[in-house]
Amino acid sequence: MKLDRITFIKAAISIGLITLVATRIDLHQIQLEIQHLSIAFIIFALIYYTSCQWLSCWRWRIILQSSGHSIPTCSLLSSYFAGMFLNIFLPGALGGDVYRVYRVAKLTQDSEVALVSVFLERFTGLAALSALALIGLPPAFKSIGQWDIILLLATCAGSLVGAVLLITSPKLLMWFEPLLVKFRLGKILARFTKIQLLLRQFxxxxxxLVISVGLSFLLQVAIVYYHYLIAYQLRIYISYLDLLVFVPIVAVISLLPISLGGIGVKEGLWIYLLNHIGVSVEKALLLSLSTTVLGWLLSSFGAVFLFLDFYRSSTATAKQPN
Incomplete structure (x- = not known):
């Protein structure tokens, strides 16, 4: 019941933000701008983003190999797509990760390894995004020069670096221990302690570790370039350095559990950020919606993998003797 209430609130926030954005746009202008996204470019963008997901799975496979488990990248990619599909309907990004843990646990017969591998795959991405946000600070001062943008980026970079330090530093975790206990977050403390032990083992x-972090950094750079390609196709002439500033801001703030999948929050952020460099509301909205819809199109393959997984599980259960 509590989960339903939270989901309803998040959905209401998403709808409210989208409605607010819709009142500020010129629909005719949207129709004109969207024509720049040709079928050929959409196919190219889907292939490009698939290659980014393949990099994620390669990184995931390396982490699993370090624990003595070898799983084909194509198998990991199918579970990744299935997780993306689930994230469309589930609040936050945990639903897809839970499914990925479930799939890998079935393949490795080791639920702890599955959980740690998914966490480490996310963690190395977080570390790379932290570095990317820090790299984006100098261009923010030089290129954009807007103090609100600089403050946003510094806050996001600080949050990411703080999260990385909290996860990796036993001393910092001990310093926060009284605060976590005071707010009855002892379970989180115990989980972080276990994670730190597993991280030390990894x-x-x-x-x-070096290859995983390197792939994570390459992946984040490729994702920024993915936004650059879509922006250029929409005739939004923004520099890669500007996107190096904007993408981490959108990525971090969209993680806040205040809407469904960041819907509404991302659109508002892109409009706010791109407005500082003279981009119209319509083009900013199209950039946000294009990246979201392309992600949905790609994740539709996940529905097929989910169906096949459910079918195989049902068939195996039916064949078991009563």
């Missing part, structure tokens, strides 16, 4: 595999 850090012993130096080659896997």
């Amino acid at each position: 850090s012993q595999h130096r080659q896997a």
Whole structure:
């Protein structure tokens, strides 16, 4: 019941934000601008984004190999797509991750390894995004020069770096221990303690760690370029350095559990950020919606993988003796 209430509130916030944005746009202008997205470009964008997801799965496979488990990248990619599909309907990004843990646990017969591998795959991405946000600070001062944007980026970068330090530093976790206990968050403290132990074990595999972090950094750079390609196709002439500033801001703030999948929040952020460099509301909205809808199109393959997984599970259950 409580979950339903939270989901309803998030949906209401998303609808409210989208409605607010809709009152500020010229629908005729939207129709004119969207024609720049040709079928050929959409196909190219889907292939490009698939390659980004393949990089994520390659990173995930390396993490699993360090624990003694070898799973084909194509199998991990199918579970990744299925997770993307689930995230469309579930609040936050946890639904897809839970499914990915479930799939890998079935393949490895080790639920702890599955959980840690998904966490580490996310964690290395967080570390790379932290570095990207920090790299984006100098261009923010030089190129944009708007103090509200600089403050937003600094806050996001600080939050990411703080999260990384909290996850990796036992001393920092001990410093926060009284505060977590005071607010009855002892379970979170115990989970972080266990995660730190697992991280130390993973850090012993130096080659896997270096490759994983390197792939994470390459992936984040590729995602920024993905936004650049879509923006250029929509005739939004924005520099890569500007996007190096904007993408981490949108990525971090959209993670806040205040709407369904960040819908409404992302659109408002892109309009706010791009308005600082003279981009119209219509073009900013189209950039946000284009990246979202392309992600939905790609995740539709996940529905097929989910159906096949459900079918195989049902068939296996039916064949079991009563």
